Amino acid sequence: MSAVAPRASADVWNGAGRRLFMQDVGLRDGLQAEAVFVPTADKIALVDALSEAGLAKIEVTAFVSPKAIPALADASEVMHGITRRPGVVYTVLVPNVRGAERAIEARADELNLVMSASESHNLANLRMTRAQSFAGLAEVAAMAHRAAAAVNVSLSCAFGCPMEGDVPVQTVLGWCGHFVEQLGARGVTLCDTTGMAYPTQVVALVRAFRERWPGTELTLHFHNTRGMGLANVIAAMDAGADRFDASLGGLGGCPYAPGATGNVCTEEIVHALQCMGCDTGVDLERLIAAAKRLPPLIGHAVPSQIVSAGRRLDLHPRPRDFESIRERALARDV
Secondary structure: OOOOOOHHHHHHHOOOOOOOOEEEOOHHHHHHEEEEEEEEHHHHHHHHHHHOOOOEEEEEEOOOOOOOOHHHHHHHHHHHOOOOOOOOOEEEEOOOOHHHHHHOOOOEEEEEEEOOOOHHHHHHHHHHHHHHHHHHHHHHHHHHHOOOEEEEEEOOOOOOEEEOOOOHHHHOOOOOOOHHHHHOOEEEEOOOOOOOOHHHHHHHHHHHHHOOOOEEEEEEEEOOOOHHHHEEEEEEOOOOOOOOOHHHHHHHOOOOOOOOOOEEEEHHHHHHHHHHHOOOOOHHHHHHHHOHHHHHHHOOOOOOOOHHHHOOOOOOOOOOOHHHHHHHHHOOOO
């Protein structure tokens, strides 16, 4: 019996010409975890830099209580100060009706609503049951629809809860259905909030979602807590996903995952996808330049390996004595 030859790796992972949409969440998900307040003008400049770099969507800020998240107390000023580039979606996180009012007044293109697929995480993070969160977000969605603003729902702990463990797929899909079918959400983001996702799990959940709601915009939001961020992105691509959240510089984290690293890094993911031949629509050089602005603003280095090491073809000069090394080597052949 003859063995079937395995496909070459290039056939498995070749993304030549594949259009993927990169969405940056660093200015919200990243900066909210920083101890320092980044000046409003610098936040505006970073958003504008990401717009010029060609990001499909930018989560600019969150309309939350300044007492809860002082790092984002200037949400309205930032939204009014940015230069809006045609084709870029400027989204904001909104937790409640008051936040929605402020977001709509600031002309947000999209309101991103958040709750958890896990009851324990929802209670710990939002101080509400999932049913209570959904009831409140239903009011926000209705307000957004009246204002002609799009609604996206980010479902935290879709790939596992740090307090409960695995969250059943049917539980995740059930909550997705509530938002898509009852509240008319344009998009759903499946969030790996504490970095518990793994590739085969990602494939199964993405395929299940796509089968049920093929016309709904699906985003994957991975963290690199256990080093599987890029592998999960590629697995999601293989299952048909084409939208990915990532964070400039790799900033971010979660208070309910002690020691956790941040979101997958925008410039690292773009670099990898472009190496594979995917069309991300992103100017990587401009993106890296934006990431390099972060360390002096936040007071520490960023996790980005691309900022540290450069792109794979950012070559280094030969040693100063290279020619003499070559001459000595050639002389040994005489």
